[in-house]
Amino acid sequence: MRWLSALLICVTVTLSAEPLLVEKQRFTLDKFTTENGQLIAPVNIGWEAYGKLNSDKSNAILITHFFSGSSHAAGKYQPDDATPGYWDAIIGPGKAIDTNKFYVISSDTLVNANVFDKNVITTGPATNNPASGKPYGLSFPVVTIGDFVEVQKALLDSLGITKLHAVIGPSMGSFQAIEWAVRYPDKVERLIPVIGSAYIDNYSAIKLQRWAYPILQDPAWHNGDYYAKGQPWQGLTTALAYITQDALHPDGFNPRYPPISSDTAIHQRIEALPLAWQQLLAQARLRAEKQDANHILYLVRASQLWRAGMGDNWQQALNRITAKTLFLPASGDLLLPPALSKHSAGAMSAAGRQVQYAEIPGSFGHLDGVLGISAVAQQIEALLN
Amino acid sequence: MRWLSALLICVTVTLSAEPLLVEKQRFTLDKFTTENGQLIAPVNIGWEAYGKLNSDKSNAILITHFFSGSSHAAGKYQPDDATPGYWDAIIGPGKAIDTNKFYVISSDTLVNANVFDKNVITTGPATNNPASGKPYGLSFPVVTIGDFVEVQKALLDSLGITKLHAVIGPSMGSFQAIEWAVRYPDKVERLIPVIGSAYIDNYSAIKLQRWAYPILQDPAWHNGDYYAKGQPWQGLTTALAYITQDALHPDGFNPRYPPISSDTAIHQRIEALPLAWQQLLAQARLRAEKQDANHILYLVRASQLWRAGMGDNWQQALNRITAKTLFLPASGDLLLPPALSKHSAGAMSAAGRQVQYAEIPGSFGHLDGVLGISAVAQQIEALLN
Numbered sequence: 001m002r003w004l005s006a007l008l009i010c011v012t013v014t015l016s017a018e019p020l021l022v023e024k025q026r027f028t029l030d031k032f033t034t035e036n037g038q039l040i041a042p043v044n045i046g047w048e049a050y051g052k053l054n055s056d057k058s059n060a061i062l063i064t065h066f067f068s069g070s071s072h073a074a075g076k077y078q079p080d081d082a083t084p085g086y087w088d089a090i091i092g093p094g095k096a097i098d099t100n101k102f103y104v105i106s107s108d109t110l111v112n113a114n115v116f117d118k119n120v121i122t123t124g125p126a127t128n129n130p131a132s133g134k135p136y137g138l139s140f141p142v143v144t145i146g147d148f149v150e151v152q153k154a155l156l157d158s159l160g161i162t163k164l165h166a167v168i169g170p171s172m173g174s175f176q177a178i179e180w181a182v183r184y185p186d187k188v189e190r191l192i193p194v195i196g197s198a199y200i201d202n203y204s205a206i207k208l209q210r211w212a213y214p215i216l217q218d219p220a221w222h223n224g225d226y227y228a229k230g231q232p233w234q235g236l237t238t239a240l241a242y243i244t245q246d247a248l249h250p251d252g253f254n255p256r257y258p259p260i261s262s263d264t265a266i267h268q269r270i271e272a273l274p275l276a277w278q279q280l281l282a283q284a285r286l287r288a289e290k291q292d293a294n295h296i297l298y299l300v301r302a303s304q305l306w307r308a309g310m311g312d313n314w315q316q317a318l319n320r321i322t323a324k325t326l327f328l329p330a331s332g333d334l335l336l337p338p339a340l341s342k343h344s345a346g347a348m349s350a351a352g353r354q355v356q357y358a359e360i361p362g363s364f365g366h367l368d369g370v371l372g373i374s375a376v377a378q379q380i381e382a383l384l385n
Numbered sequence: 386m387r388w389l390s391a392l393l394i395c396v397t398v399t400l401s402a403e404p405l406l407v408e409k410q411r412f413t414l415d416k417f418t419t420e421n422g423q424l425i426a427p428v429n430i431g432w433e434a435y436g437k438l439n440s441d442k443s444n445a446i447l448i449t450h451f452f453s454g455s456s457h458a459a460g461k462y463q464p465d466d467a468t469p470g471y472w473d474a475i476i477g478p479g480k481a482i483d484t485n486k487f488y489v490i491s492s493d494t495l496v497n498a499n500v501f502d503k504n505v506i507t508t509g510p511a512t513n514n515p516a517s518g519k520p521y522g523l524s525f526p527v528v529t530i531g532d533f534v535e536v537q538k539a540l541l542d543s544l545g546i547t548k549l550h551a552v553i554g555p556s557m558g559s560f561q562a563i564e565w566a567v568r569y570p571d572k573v574e575r576l577i578p579v580i581g582s583a584y585i586d587n588y589s590a591i592k593l594q595r596w597a598y599p600i601l602q603d604p605a606w607h608n609g610d611y612y613a614k615g616q617p618w619q620g621l622t623t624a625l626a627y628i629t630q631d632a633l634h635p636d637g638f639n640p641r642y643p644p645i646s647s648d649t650a651i652h653q654r655i656e657a658l659p660l661a662w663q664q665l666l667a668q669a670r671l672r673a674e675k676q677d678a679n680h681i682l683y684l685v686r687a688s689q690l691w692r693a694g695m696g697d698n699w700q701q702a703l704n705r706i707t708a709k710t711l712f713l714p715a716s717g718d719l720l721l722p723p724a725l726s727k728h729s730a731g732a733m734s735a736a737g738r739q740v741q742y743a744e745i746p747g748s749f750g751h752l753d754g755v756l757g758i759s760a761v762a763q764q765i766e767a768l769l770n
Contacts, residue, residue, distance in 0.1 A: 144652070202638065202641075202645065210627065234602075250586055261697055267527055274594060301655055305645065
């Protein structure tokens with residue numbers, strides 16, 4: 001048996017030393033009609049996949065991304081990339097979402113936040129409208145979680161994938177995952193909404209509006225028509241700073257910034273800004289380089305409009321789901337708190353659906369659904385197998 | 386016994402029919418030096434009192450007000466006032482803070498938010514600087530919770546009150562109450578911080594900065610020098626809307642506004658603003674009439690700088706407290722959550738201090754410390770007697 005142990009160790013070393021290498025691919029849809037009846041032509045989105053599609057195309061798992069995320073859910077584009085995709089801890093050979101078994105696919109949404117990231121392909125207000133040769137700006141139609149799902153479905157149709165072993169996504173990705181299971185119950189066998197919810201309440205919709213506010217008020221926003229002049233950096237940066245704070249629990253947030261007690265300038269001058277605030281903004285400014293202010297506004301709107309089934313009654317829409325479901329909120333989440341997941345899971349249980357519920361522990365709040373996902377790897381693996 | 390019953394009913398009716406009538410009084414301090422070494426001359430603040438000061442002046446209870454509040458803690462100025470002071474449910478004859486026994490006194494802070502309310506007297510950036518004959522604007526010094534306490538102490542000194550049976554206050558009022566007990570342990574016999582904390586963490590300080598942001602970004606703010614031109618209404622209104630939301634739990638917030646699902650305009654036009662947001666702003670605009678944008682900035686700063694003892698180590702400062710203490714956070718508070726009260730109470734317990742802790746139930750979050758205070762009337766009464 002000694003040689004077997006040695007082989008296993010060898011395999012393990014190889015697994016951790018060689019990152020999963022992935023390649024961004026482009027999907028083009030010549031034309032797409034949005035839920036509110038507008039035409040976008042063409043739509044381009046990026047996608048990537050890990051593992052191999054089996055011969056009967058029955059082993060596909062779709063991963064749907066969060067507000068600030070992209071299709072880069074796992075692996076690296078180049079071996080020396082600084083970090084892998086956001087859920088690399090659970091996606092890969094031998095991991096909870098095992099790419100030795102499953103074909104894991106993920107796509108960029110419409111109006112993706114990171115439109116200026118070279119590894120993101122999306123269509124939105126910052127991309128060129130072929131009819132005018134200029135960026136769409138606010139002429140781009142309002143799009144919804146339902147629209148994100150329809151574009152993904154067109155991609156999967158193009159690959160001949162008609163069944164999904166599972167749809168899994170964190171935060172805004174959970175909205176898409178739920179909408180998949182509501183719209184296409186016969187195609188979705190398992191559903192895992194992580195740090196998510198089947199609806200957005202008024203309270204959350206207005207918190208989202210507060211992300212939009214600094215952009216809308218920035219004079220450089222120019223009613224969305226700023227592409228020839230440069231972005232509304234102040235508004236965009238402030239919005240991204242708010243998103244960072246709202247995605248964190250105080251326990252995860254506080255140690256990252258200098259304490260107010262050592263901040264003497266703000267005690268002397270009312271005009272002085274807290275150092276912690278300045279640092280938060282400086283970090284956001286770096287991230288802003290890859291993002292677009294209008295895309296943030298469109299993502300805010302898509303999130304505000306979210307309710308399962310996109311109709312009047314999200315509870316009734318959930319009744320259509322036949323997928324085996326596992327809700328995974330994060331215990332310390334202040335952005336989409338566990339109460340929303342519980343309420344969503346409760347509505348499904350009440351309708352006799354199979355629903356499981358577990359909480360992700362940690363001190364990062366909402367972000368535990370990304371950074372701390374390993375804590376629920378076993379529950380995810382169990383639902384998939 | 387029938388006549389006794391009749392008499393009791395009669396007394397009860399009389400109690401509820403005749404409101405406690407109160408009168409606003411003015412206290413002037415010729416000059417005051419702030420914690421950061423600046424001179425304000427003179428300082429004027431308003432105050433009011435309920436009950437009678439006994440002959441040895443040993444029955445005084447000080448009530449310290451919250452961020453958006455004033456000295457109007459109980460009673461009415463006129464019998465036909467629409468509403469009484471904010472804690473009328475617990476202050477009055479026969480109530481938890483019994484004005485048949487206690488002389489209850491409350492004063493407006495420096496930089497009070499409601500500087501344009503005819504029943505508020507305060508000194509701050511919107512009041513005239515006698516040296517220039519014009520409002521101070523940003524030349525008004527940064528003031529702290531410690532400064533608020535020192536002005537209150539001067540008021541009590543002027544009345545010959547050298548001992549306080551108790552200091553009690555909600556939210557920013559809890560900061561003042563704690564600072565009283567830290568600075569003057571020999572004067573404060575009992576301490577009840579309601580929906581409060583002995584310090585502000587980075588997370589809360591930055592949330593407060595987000596209240597300031599819309600004012601600072603409003604072009605009509607003119608670096609605080611807007612008194613001849615009119616207020617930065619948009620910034621002020623937005624700040625007040627944020628304060629309203631942050632003081633409420635979603636369970637208390639959601640039913641007040643029209644649901645997003647019935648809001649069709651936002652699905653059609655990206656420029657449309659959610660109806661719920663519009664209503665929240667409209668309500669805030671009405672409140673803005675009595676408030677001043679710079680005063681909000683100064684209150685934000687005073688709150689950001691808050692830590693017991695105003696030094697490097699708030700835990701050590703709490704060791705100076707000798708008052709019997711009762712922390713009363715609200716269970717659903719998302720602004721100053723129970724964790725902060727627990728942490729504060731824990732630091733006092735660790736130092737061998739007498740600390741009690743109870744939570745205020747309710748669906749209004751932070752506001753349960755004002756609207757739902759009756760729920761802990763018994764605990765308050767027990768500590769006082």
